Amino acid sequence: MTPAGASLLDRIAAIEGKGLAAIGEATDSAALESARVEYLGRNGQLADVMSLIGTVEPRDRRDVGQRANAVKTVLREALEARAKALESATGGPRARIDRTLPARERWVGGVHPVTRVIDEICEIFAEIGFTSVLGPEIESTWYNFTALNIPLDHPAADMMDTFYLEKDVVLRTHTSPVQARVMEAFRPPVRVVVPGLAYRRDSFDPSHAPAFEQIEGLAVDEGVDFVEFRAAIEHFVHHFFGPGTKTRFRPSFYPFTEPSAEVDVSCTVCASGCSTCKRTGWITIMGSGMVDPAVFEAVGYDPERYTGYAFGMGPARIAMVRHGIPDMRLLYEGEMSFLQQFA
Amino acid sequence: MNISFNWIDELVGLRGELSDPQVLAERLTMTAVAVEKIETVGAGLDGIVVSRVLEARPHPNADRLTLCKVDRGAGEALDVVCGAPVIATGGLYPHVAPGGVLPAGFRIESRKIRGELSHGMLCSEAELELGRDKGGIMRLADGLEPGTPLAAALGLPDTRLTLDLNPNRVDLACHVGVAREVGGPPAPRDFGGAAWTPEWRDGESEASGAGVRVRIEDLDRCPRYMAAVIRGVRVGPSPAWLAGRLLAVGARPISNVVDATNYVLHEYNQPLHAFDLARLAGAEIRVRAAVAGEPLTTLDGHEHKLAPEQTVIADRDRAIAFAGVMGGLDTEVTEDTVDLLIECASFDPSGVRRTRTRAGLSTDASYRFERGIDVHAQERALARCVELIVATAGGEADLIGLRAGPAPAPVPPIDVRVSRVNQVLGFGLDGAEVRAALEPIGFKALPGVEGGAGADGDAGGNGATDVLRISVPGWRTDIAREIDLVEEVARRVGYDAAAGQDRRFRPSAVPADPRVEKAARVRELLTGRGLLEARSLSFMPEDFRGNRAVVPVPNPLSAEESCLRSAMVPVLLRRLEHNYARGNRNVRLFELGTVFGYAAGPDPEEEADVTGRFEESGRVGAIIAGTRRPDHWSGPGLDFDLWDLKEIAGSFADRLCGATLVPFDDAVALDATESGTSLEGPWLSRGGFRAVKDGRVVGVAGVVDEASLDAPPWAASAFALEFDLAAVEGRPVPAYRKTSPFPAVRRDLSMTVPRGVPAADIERAVREATSDLLRAVRLFDVYSGEEIEGGRLGLAWTFRFRAPDRTLTDQDVESEMSALSTALEKQFGARIRRS
Structure with missing residues (x-):
C-alpha cells in the first residue's frame, strides 16, 4: 500500500476511535446528535475522508473504501445502541413515565418443598460425618424384612402393608433395607443418611400416600452408645427446627432397633396446643433406636464389638408441618400454583 | 387400647403426683407406652339417679310408648313417658328429673307427650354419653337403692386413657399390666365370694x-x-x-x-x-x-x-x-x-x-x-x-x-451383663442400678451365676460382678434376649438420662452415592431455566394414551395406579393434564424418579438375587408448555417452541452428560425395548432430538404428539424431554483459559445455499476452515422467498474473531473470511452475497 493510502487508513482508524468515544460520552440526545453530525454527517469527518479516496492509488481504493464503510457501520450501530440506552434509562425522550407499571417478570424455577427438606437433613447430618447413599426401590423380602429382624408373619409386619411384586420381591416398605446393604458392603465406621421412596398399601388421603419419601440414618462403630445417638439427633433438631427446640425420646418398638425410641420435638407452630401437634405440644418426627444385634448378625458384623443407632423420618410430613400444608396429596399433584409458592 | 384411670387406681392406689391422670399419662408415655388421648367418661351425670319402675303400661295414645310410674327414692311416684317398648316393672333405670340436664346439654322439662304428662325421662347409654347403644334404656342390676346418683353407682366419672400400643407390649393391653408399670404389684378387686380352687x-x-x-x-x-x-x-x-x-x-x-x-x-x-x-x-x-x-x-x-x-x-x-x-x-x-x-x-x-x-x-x-x-x-x-x-x-x-395340653414350660432366665448395658447405653450404671430398674416391674435377679446375686439376694449390688441372671415374668412374652433387658433398663432409667451430652464427630467409611450429586446438578440446570420440580407417585396406568407400563402392581389401589411407571414423560403428561383441568396454560415441570421394567439378559433363574428379574433406573423428565415469560403490558409474550426445548435439552446433553444432540424426523417404533423402560415412547412420534453419548442414546426430547395428551383447545404445544440420570456426569472442574484484553472483530456474512443443507454442517465447515481466532459463530437470520433465486435458502451469519495476544489486523480477519467463504462455496455451493 502506498503511503497515501496508509495515511488515509490511519485517519479512518482515528475517526473510529474518536467517534466511538464521543458517542459513548453523550449523555443526552442533543449530544448524541452533535456526535452524529460531527462524524457521520454530510460534512462530517468520515465524509471528508471518503471524498479523498479518489486521491489514492487505484489499487488501494478498494481496501480504503471497505475500511471506511466498515467504520461507518460500526459508528452507526454505536449511535443506535447509545440512543436506545439513553431512551431506556430515561424512559424515552423527556417522557414522564408511570413507574408503578408492572415489571417484566420472569418464571422462577425451584425445587419441591420435600426435596428442600431432604437436602437440609442430608446437609445437617453431613456436618457430623454422614454421607448420603441410595438403594433400590424393588427389594427382596430378605433385605426388607428378614435382615431387619422382621418375621414375615409377625404382627409387626402389620405396621406396613406391603406391595408384593412376587413371592420374595416387594416394593420396599421403608428405606431401612439400605442399612443392611450398606453394612454388607462396608466395614465400620458407617455413617450414612439414605433418602428415597418407600411404598405401602395405604389409600391416598390427606395424611397417607402409597408412595412416600423417607430418610433413613445409620451410624455404626465401636463405642457408639445411646448417649451419642441422642447427641446426634439433638444436633439435627437444633439445626433443622431451631436452637430453642426441645427434644424428647420415648419408648417405642421397631424389630430392627432395641432400645427403640420415638423422637418428638416441641411444636414449632404453637406454644402448648394446636391441631398440628394434636394439642400435645409435641410433634413426632422420627422412629429410631439402637441397632438390634440381630441385624448385625444378619449382615456379618460382630454385635459384641459394634454398636450403632438408626433412625427414619418422613420428609413429606415434615414439609407439611413446616409450611402448614393441610393435605399430603397436594405435594404430589404437580400443580403449578402450589409448587410456585415454594420456589 | 383403652385404660380406666379409676381401675388402675383401684389396683395399685395411685398416690402423689400420679393421682393426676395427666401426670400418669405423661409417665406412661415417657417410660412405656404413648398415651394418645385422655378423656373423661361419665361427666355431666349430676342429677341423674337410679330409679325403680313401679309400674309400666302401654301409652293409651301411642303404640311405641310406655307409661311408667317411677320411684327416684324421694318417696313419690313420678309419671314418666318412655320411648322404649320393653320396660320391666320393678327394674332399675337411670332417670333425669325435670330441670336436669343431659351430658350433651339438653335440659329436660316436664311436658305432655301425646296427652300424657311426663316428668323427666329414662335414659339410654347413648343419651348419657356412656356408649353407642341407643337401642334401649340402660338397665341396671338389682341391688341398688333408688335415688343413688348414677355416677356413684357406676364408679364414674372416670378418665379414659387411650394407649398407642406397640406390638411388643401386649402386656399393657390390660389394667394389671399398666398398673405394674406405674405402681408395683397390683391388688385385684375382691369379688366377695369364695375363691375357686378346683x-x-x-x-x-x-x-x-x-x-x-x-x-x-x-x-x-x-x-x-x-x-x-x-x-x-x-x-x-x-x-x-x-x-x-x-x-x-x-x-x-x-x-x-x-x-x-x-x-x-x-x-x-x-x-x-x-x-x-x-x-x-x-x-x-x-x-x-x-x-x-x-x-x-x-x-x-x-x-x-x-x-x-x-x-x-x-x-x-x-x-x-x-x-x-x-x-x-x-x-x-x-x-x-x-x-x-x-x-x-x-x-x-x-x-x-x-x-x-x-x-x-x-x-x-x-x-x-x-x-x-x-x-x-x-x-x-x-x-x-x-x-x-x-x-x-x-x-x-x-x-x-x-x-x-401340657403345662407351659417355665420361662428361661436371661443373663445380662452390666458392661453390655453400659456399652449400648453409655449411662454408666452399676449392678444395683440395673436391678433397681428391672425389679419393680416383675423381673428378679436370681442366684446361680458365679459371683452373681446370691441366695441372700444381695450380691450384684456392689459392682462385684458383671453378670446378672434375671428371671422373666410370664406376661413379658417380648423379653427373650439380653438386648431386650437393656431396653427395659433404658426406659426405666429414662431416655432423658442421655440428654444434653456431646459426642465427638466421627468420619464415615462409606462414600457418598454419586447419584446424589447428579440429581443436584439436574435440579440446578432445570430450576435455573424456570422449571418447578414435581413429585408424583411412582405409578401409572398400564396404558396412558398409548404410553405403556410393563410391571403390574398386584392388587393396585386404583386403575390409575395399576402399574409401576416405565417412563417419566407419561407421568408428567398426566400432571400437565391436571394443570389443564385447573385452567393453568403455562406449565413448566420436571421430575427426578425411578422407572421400572424387566431386566434384559440372563435367565432370572440363574440370578442369585431374587430381584434380578426387575430393572429400575433413575430418570429425569421435563415438560414445558405455554408462554416463555409471564405476559407483560409492553407486548404479548411468545409461547415456548421447539428452539426453547432444544436449548434445555442441548444444555442438558452438553453440560450435564457430555452428549451430543442429534435431530431425527422419523416416527420412532412404538414398541418399547425389551426392558420396557425405553426412553422413547409414542409421545415422541413427531420426531425431535436424541442425546447421544458413546454411541448410546441417553436422552430424548421433542414436541408431545397430540395423541399422547388430552389438551383443551386453548392449550399451547407441549414439549418434553427425558434423560437417563446415569448419563449425568459428576460436577466438572473447568480449567481457566486466559481471557483476551484485545478487541474482537465482528463480520457479518449473508449467503444462499441449496435447500436441505443442514445449518449444523455449515457451522462445522466454518469452524474447520478457520483458525482458533474464530471465537463465535451465530446464525442471525434465515430467509426464503421470491427474491431468493432458485428456491435456495438465505442464511445470515455473524462471526467474531479475537486473538489472545494482539489486536487483529484487517488482513487477519480477511484471510479467515475468505477461507471460510471458499470452503462454503466449494462444499455446499454457497453463494456469498457481497455488500
Whole structure:
C-alpha cells in the first residue's frame, strides 16, 4: 500500500476511535446528535475522508473504501445502541413515565418443598460425618424384612402393608433395607443418611400416600452408645427446627432397633396446643433406636464389638408441618400454583 | 387400647403426683407406652339417679310408648313417658328429673307427650354419653337403692386413657399390666365370694370331668385348653360397678356372664369365652382344623364358609366358634342360659392370624393371642372369671377344672451383663442400678451365676460382678434376649438420662452415592431455566394414551395406579393434564424418579438375587408448555417452541452428560425395548432430538404428539424431554483459559445455499476452515422467498474473531473470511452475497 493510502487508513482508524468515544460520552440526545453530525454527517469527518479516496492509488481504493464503510457501520450501530440506552434509562425522550407499571417478570424455577427438606437433613447430618447413599426401590423380602429382624408373619409386619411384586420381591416398605446393604458392603465406621421412596398399601388421603419419601440414618462403630445417638439427633433438631427446640425420646418398638425410641420435638407452630401437634405440644418426627444385634448378625458384623443407632423420618410430613400444608396429596399433584409458592 | 384411670387406681392406689391422670399419662408415655388421648367418661351425670319402675303400661295414645310410674327414692311416684317398648316393672333405670340436664346439654322439662304428662325421662347409654347403644334404656342390676346418683353407682366419672400400643407390649393391653408399670404389684378387686380352687383334671391333649370332655386335636394350633363349668346361673344385667368399668374402657355391657369374661380380659389380658353348655352337642369341646366348606355363624351374625387353615372350636357335631377370634351365635349365652362352660385357652399366634385374616375379623381376643398371652397366668384368669360369674350371676362352679395340653414350660432366665448395658447405653450404671430398674416391674435377679446375686439376694449390688441372671415374668412374652433387658433398663432409667451430652464427630467409611450429586446438578440446570420440580407417585396406568407400563402392581389401589411407571414423560403428561383441568396454560415441570421394567439378559433363574428379574433406573423428565415469560403490558409474550426445548435439552446433553444432540424426523417404533423402560415412547412420534453419548442414546426430547395428551383447545404445544440420570456426569472442574484484553472483530456474512443443507454442517465447515481466532459463530437470520433465486435458502451469519495476544489486523480477519467463504462455496455451493 502506498503511503497515501496508509495515511488515509490511519485517519479512518482515528475517526473510529474518536467517534466511538464521543458517542459513548453523550449523555443526552442533543449530544448524541452533535456526535452524529460531527462524524457521520454530510460534512462530517468520515465524509471528508471518503471524498479523498479518489486521491489514492487505484489499487488501494478498494481496501480504503471497505475500511471506511466498515467504520461507518460500526459508528452507526454505536449511535443506535447509545440512543436506545439513553431512551431506556430515561424512559424515552423527556417522557414522564408511570413507574408503578408492572415489571417484566420472569418464571422462577425451584425445587419441591420435600426435596428442600431432604437436602437440609442430608446437609445437617453431613456436618457430623454422614454421607448420603441410595438403594433400590424393588427389594427382596430378605433385605426388607428378614435382615431387619422382621418375621414375615409377625404382627409387626402389620405396621406396613406391603406391595408384593412376587413371592420374595416387594416394593420396599421403608428405606431401612439400605442399612443392611450398606453394612454388607462396608466395614465400620458407617455413617450414612439414605433418602428415597418407600411404598405401602395405604389409600391416598390427606395424611397417607402409597408412595412416600423417607430418610433413613445409620451410624455404626465401636463405642457408639445411646448417649451419642441422642447427641446426634439433638444436633439435627437444633439445626433443622431451631436452637430453642426441645427434644424428647420415648419408648417405642421397631424389630430392627432395641432400645427403640420415638423422637418428638416441641411444636414449632404453637406454644402448648394446636391441631398440628394434636394439642400435645409435641410433634413426632422420627422412629429410631439402637441397632438390634440381630441385624448385625444378619449382615456379618460382630454385635459384641459394634454398636450403632438408626433412625427414619418422613420428609413429606415434615414439609407439611413446616409450611402448614393441610393435605399430603397436594405435594404430589404437580400443580403449578402450589409448587410456585415454594420456589 | 383403652385404660380406666379409676381401675388402675383401684389396683395399685395411685398416690402423689400420679393421682393426676395427666401426670400418669405423661409417665406412661415417657417410660412405656404413648398415651394418645385422655378423656373423661361419665361427666355431666349430676342429677341423674337410679330409679325403680313401679309400674309400666302401654301409652293409651301411642303404640311405641310406655307409661311408667317411677320411684327416684324421694318417696313419690313420678309419671314418666318412655320411648322404649320393653320396660320391666320393678327394674332399675337411670332417670333425669325435670330441670336436669343431659351430658350433651339438653335440659329436660316436664311436658305432655301425646296427652300424657311426663316428668323427666329414662335414659339410654347413648343419651348419657356412656356408649353407642341407643337401642334401649340402660338397665341396671338389682341391688341398688333408688335415688343413688348414677355416677356413684357406676364408679364414674372416670378418665379414659387411650394407649398407642406397640406390638411388643401386649402386656399393657390390660389394667394389671399398666398398673405394674406405674405402681408395683397390683391388688385385684375382691369379688366377695369364695375363691375357686378346683381339682384339676389334666391330659396331654384331652381331659374330662364335670360332665364335659375337652379334646385338642392339633396341639400346634392350640397348646392348651382349660375349661370350667358353672351350673344354675341367672343371666341378667351386670352390677353397676362392673358395667361402669366396661363403659369406662369403651366396652358395651351385655350381661353379667359375658361382662365377666370381658372384665377379666381387661384385667388380666386373658381372652375367655362362655358357652351355653346346654347347646354343646355331646357336652364336648374339640379344638380342630376347620373342614373345608363347613359353615359357622359368628356372634356378629355373619355367616362364614370355613377353610382348613382356620382353627375352630367344635362340639361333637359342628364348628361353634373361631378359635381365639370370636364365638358362634348358636352357643352364645342368652337370658335363657343356665349352665356354662368357660373356655380359657392359648392359641398359636400365627394360627389365630390365619383364622381371623381369612374370616375378615379382628377382635380383642385375636389381638392378644397374636401378640402373646401370659400362659402362666391362665389358671388365675379362669378362676377370676368363675368367681366373678358366681358373684354376679349366682350358680355353682363345678369343683373339677379341666386342663388339656401340657403345662407351659417355665420361662428361661436371661443373663445380662452390666458392661453390655453400659456399652449400648453409655449411662454408666452399676449392678444395683440395673436391678433397681428391672425389679419393680416383675423381673428378679436370681442366684446361680458365679459371683452373681446370691441366695441372700444381695450380691450384684456392689459392682462385684458383671453378670446378672434375671428371671422373666410370664406376661413379658417380648423379653427373650439380653438386648431386650437393656431396653427395659433404658426406659426405666429414662431416655432423658442421655440428654444434653456431646459426642465427638466421627468420619464415615462409606462414600457418598454419586447419584446424589447428579440429581443436584439436574435440579440446578432445570430450576435455573424456570422449571418447578414435581413429585408424583411412582405409578401409572398400564396404558396412558398409548404410553405403556410393563410391571403390574398386584392388587393396585386404583386403575390409575395399576402399574409401576416405565417412563417419566407419561407421568408428567398426566400432571400437565391436571394443570389443564385447573385452567393453568403455562406449565413448566420436571421430575427426578425411578422407572421400572424387566431386566434384559440372563435367565432370572440363574440370578442369585431374587430381584434380578426387575430393572429400575433413575430418570429425569421435563415438560414445558405455554408462554416463555409471564405476559407483560409492553407486548404479548411468545409461547415456548421447539428452539426453547432444544436449548434445555442441548444444555442438558452438553453440560450435564457430555452428549451430543442429534435431530431425527422419523416416527420412532412404538414398541418399547425389551426392558420396557425405553426412553422413547409414542409421545415422541413427531420426531425431535436424541442425546447421544458413546454411541448410546441417553436422552430424548421433542414436541408431545397430540395423541399422547388430552389438551383443551386453548392449550399451547407441549414439549418434553427425558434423560437417563446415569448419563449425568459428576460436577466438572473447568480449567481457566486466559481471557483476551484485545478487541474482537465482528463480520457479518449473508449467503444462499441449496435447500436441505443442514445449518449444523455449515457451522462445522466454518469452524474447520478457520483458525482458533474464530471465537463465535451465530446464525442471525434465515430467509426464503421470491427474491431468493432458485428456491435456495438465505442464511445470515455473524462471526467474531479475537486473538489472545494482539489486536487483529484487517488482513487477519480477511484471510479467515475468505477461507471460510471458499470452503462454503466449494462444499455446499454457497453463494456469498457481497455488500
